[in-house]
Amino acid sequence: MEIELNPTCERLNMTGSKKKVETYLKKVCILGDPQVGKTSLIRRFVHREFEADYISTIGMEASTKTVDVQGDRSTLRINLVIWDIAGQDSFRNVHASYFSGAEGALLVCDRTRTSTVESLPHWVRRFRSEVGPRPMIVLLNKTDLSMDAGVESKVEDFARSREFEWLQSSALTGDNVDEAFQKLARKLITG
Ligand SMILES: Nc1nc2c(ncn2[C@@H]2O[C@H](COP(=O)(O)OP(=O)(O)O)[C@@H](O)[C@H]2O)c(=O)[nH]1
Numbered sequence: 601m602e603i604e605l606n607p608t609c610e611r612l613n614m615t616g617s618k619k620k621v622e623t624y625l626k627k628v629c630i631l632g633d634p635q636v637g638k639t640s641l642i643r644r645f646v647h648r649e650f651e652a653d654y655i656s657t658i659g660m661e662a663s664t665k666t667v668d669v670q671g672d673r674s675t676l677r678i679n680l681v682i683w684d685i686a687g688q689d690s691f692r693n694v695h696a697s698y699f700s701g702a703e704g705a706l707l708v709c710d711r712t713r714t715s716t717v718e719s720l721p722h723w724v725r726r727f728r729s730e731v732g733p734r735p736m737i738v739l740l741n742k743t744d745l746s747m748d749a750g751v752e753s754k755v756e757d758f759a760r761s762r763e764f765e766w767l768q769s770s771a772l773t774g775d776n777v778d779e780a781f782q783k784l785a786r787k788l789i790t791g
């Protein structure tokens with residue numbers, strides 16, 4: 601499959617080998633209500649671990665991880681800079697600098713709490729008011745726990761209405777965690 605490059609991509613370097621490697625640096629945000637599992641998803645993806653008693657994030661924190669996306673003639677190496685926000689913050693009081701320069705986002709909600717799905721539109725509005733339209737992937741997290749009635753159809757309706765892809769994930773088991781970041785990384789490059 602041929603990958604069409606988004607013309608706004610900044611190419612940092614290119615090394616010549618059998619298959620070219622093109623490297624990109626991309627900031628992404630992880631959005632969603634407190635306690636949905638944002639910090640846990642990042643820890644699982646970046647550090648391959650889950651800690652049940654992980655303390656709420658204080659302030660903002662960035663982690664980095666490299667994701668390779670394979671095209672026909674080249675490997676696109678994407679250095680994701682993943683920003684995390686304070687656990688207690690709502691979309692109302694997250695500082696603008698958290699969003700600044702972000703090229704995409706994971707929107708996270710919690711399958712045990714329908715209210716976390718209902719606030720996704722607010723997160724989208726806030727994010728877009730800072731950085732404009734950008735690729736987003738929706739994650740309905742905590743697949744290892746039992747689901748609130750009606751949660752799944754709510755997420756599905758929301759995702760369909762915005763034309764967002766959505767996945768169910770678990771930071772505890774690792775289910776779909778790599779897939780979510782991989783999908784987002786691919787969207788950052790291919791649009
Ligand atoms: N069972 C289960 N618990 C999770 C999962 N993801 C996060 N948690 C727990 O949910 C709570 C909130 O997680 P945290 O990552 O701090 O959420 P954040 O406020 O969105 O950053 C913590 O007790 C986590 O251990 C998951 O996929 N499954």
Ligand SMILES: [Mg+2]
Binds near residue numbers: 639640656684686687
């Ligand atoms: Mg957190």
